[in-house]
Amino acid sequence: MQTxxxxxxxxxxxxxxxxxxxxxxxxxxxxxxxxxxxxVLASIPAQVExxxxxxxxxxxxxxxxxEERCADPRVVxxxxxxxxxxxxxxxxxxxxxxxxxxxxxxKMDGDGQMDPDALSELIGPIxxxxxDYTKGxxxxxLAQIGRMPKMRIIGNAAxxxxxxxxSGYWDIFDPTNxxxxxxxxxxxxxxxxxxxxxxxxxxDMLFRLNTIRAVVVDVPMDxxxxxxVSNLSVRKIVLDFAIRxxxxxxxxxxxxxxxxxxxxxxxxxxxGVLFLFSGATTGVFFWLQSAQTxxxxxxxxxxxxxxxxxxxxxxxxxxxxxxxxxxxxxxxHLLVNRKPGEGRRG
Numbered sequence: 159m160q161t162x163x164x165x166x167x168x169x170x171x172x173x174x175x176x177x178x179x180x181x182x183x184x185x186x187x188x189x190x191x192x193x194x195x196x197x198v199l200a201s202i203p204a205q206v207e208x209x210x211x212x213x214x215x216x217x218x219x220x221x222x223x224x225e226e227r228c229a230d231p232r233v234v235x236x237x238x239x240x241x242x243x244x245x246x247x248x249x250x251x252x253x254x255x256x257x258x259x260x261x262x263x264x265k266m267d268g269d270g271q272m273d274p275d276a277l278s279e280l281i282g283p284i285x286x287x288x289x290d291y292t293k294g295x296x297x298x299x300l301a302q303i304g305r306m307p308k309m310r311i312i313g314n315a316a317x318x319x320x321x322x323x324x325s326g327y328w329d330i331f332d333p334t335n336x337x338x339x340x341x342x343x344x345x346x347x348x349x350x351x352x353x354x355x356x357x358x359x360x361x362d363m364l365f366r367l368n369t370i371r372a373v374v375v376d377v378p379m380d381x382x383x384x385x386x387v388s389n390l391s392v393r394k395i396v397l398d399f400a401i402r403x404x405x406x407x408x409x410x411x412x413x414x415x416x417x418x419x420x421x422x423x424x425x426x427x428x429x430g431v432l433f434l435f436s437g438a439t440t441g442v443f444f445w446l447q448s449a450q451t452x453x454x455x456x457x458x459x460x461x462x463x464x465x466x467x468x469x470x471x472x473x474x475x476x477x478x479x480x481x482x483x484x485x486x487x488x489x490x491h492l493l494v495n496r497k498p499g500e501g502r503r504g
Contacts, residue, residue, distance in 0.1 A: 180285060183208040183260035184277075185251030187244050188220035191268035195220060198266065199228055201274040206232065210254050211268075213237045214247040220268070244336070245359025252345050264339045272337045276379045281339045289375035290344045290490045291367055293330070293360075294337035298378035305381055317361070317399060324406035325364035326414070328482045330376050333361050337379065341491040344372050357395060358402050365406040369413055371486045414484075423480035430473030437466025 184206050188195055195211070202209060209232045213221030221235040236250050248265050255263045262281050266272045276294070283289035297303060303311065314332060321333035338360070347370055354362035367374055415424040441463035444455040 180281075181208075181259060181261040182206050182264070182281065183210060183251075183255040183258070183262070184264045184266050185210045185212065185248055185255065186266055186268045187212050187214055187247030187251070188224075188268045189214045189216045189241070189244075189247070190218055190220075192216075192218045192220050192223050194270040195224060195268040196227060198268050198270055198274075199224070199230060199233060202232075202266075203274060203277060206264075206277075208255065208258060208260060209233045210251040211235045212247040212251045214243070215239065215241040243356035243359070245353060245362070246355040248359065249350050249353065249355075252340075252350065256342050256346050260342050262339055263342055263345065265336060267336055273379065276337070276377075279379070280337065280377050283375045283377070284339055284341050284491075287489050287492050288373070290372035291340045291363075291374045292338065292377050293332070293374070294335040294379040295330070295332045295376040296335060296379060296381040297331050298376075299380065302380050313396070316396070320400065320403040321361050321364060324361070324403040324410065326368040326410055326481065327364055327374050327485060329485055330364070330374055332376070333364060336360060338363075343491045343494060344370070347490075347494070354402070358399060361399070361403070362406065365410060368410060368486065370490060371488070372490045373486050373488065421480075423477050423484075426473045426477040426480070430470045430477060432470070433466045433473060434470030437463050437468075437470055440466060 182205060184202055186195065186198065186209065188211055191198075199209065199211070209230070211221060211224050211233055213219070213224075213235060215238050221237050224233065225235050234254065236254055238247060238250055242250070244267075251265070252263055262284055264277060264280065266274075266277075272294075280292050280294065283292050296306070297314075314334060318331045318333055322328045322330070325333075334357075344367070348366055353359065353366055364374065411427070415421065415427065441460075444459045444463060448455045
């Protein structure tokens with residue numbers, strides 16, 4: 159039986175340690191991962207200052223299990239009074255880390271599927287001031303993709319496209335990857351109480367990050383699969399995720415193009431939708447009229463409808479080109495220059 163946690167012997171491979179002198183915390187949501195969590199804790203590098211184990215009202219009492227068998231002084235056990243899902247557990251860890259003055263917060267699952275040796279690469283862009291939030295991407299290496307279950311690949315591709323639309327981060331992929339890192343000053347500025355608590359957490363997090371114009375960067379990493387059984391069913395969540403993404407897409411467009419800013423892209427979107435709707439309506443009208451009378455519509459009538467549709471599509475494509483180019487590029491935590499723990503937390 160494991161009674162203590164031993165530090166990794168080579169915690170920062172291929173990385174200059176002097177560049178990572180930051181207050182680093184790891185948040186581990188725990189729900190039915192008792193058989194794996196101690197091994198995960200044992201593998202976390204010594205440069206991590208604090209480890210928050212969040213017992214999400216686990217029926218296996220993961221928090222108590224860790225307290226009784228883990229002697230690592232870095233470990234802090236937090237408990238949710240009820241099961242809030244992976245998002246609720248992660249947010250509880252975020253709050254604790256921000257309150258303790260941590261600078262970078264890494265979220266790592268307790269099932270052992272996330273490689274601790276990749277932690278230095280994950281936080282690297284944040285330390286260098288290139289990003290506010292980083293996430294793993296298992297789709298960089300084509301050879302590694304073959305190891306993934308086919309259903310996971312198909313579902314991830316569909317969810318990635320929906321996430322691009324709803325979040326505005328057109329340059330990212332693998333949105334359900336839960337291996338993430340974030341600067342604490344960014345967390346302090348986010349409305350944590352509004353973020354989805356369960357499986358939509360990672361996607362909703364990206365949407366919320368876009369509303370504050372945070373820079374998000376994908377970090378290549380290998381896929382790791384063990385004998386764990388995922389509780390996430392792609393078939394069950396497709397419709398629910400689609401509705402949530404559509405809602406977030408509408409919010410993002412309103413926030414970024416009409417509430418906080420008004421640009422040529424805003425006018426392109428409005429005009430494009432109006433032209434497209436008018437052209438489609440006109441075309442349907444002439445088609446019904448032709449069906450009732452038995453006469454073909456005139457060339458002028460056809461062109462009147464077609465021209466509006468073409469112009470509408472071109473305007474919408476122009477808007478999409480602007481939106482794709484408008485991915486946040488200025489690192490927020492450098493702009494605000496705010497110490498961890500300050501600002502709004504929810």
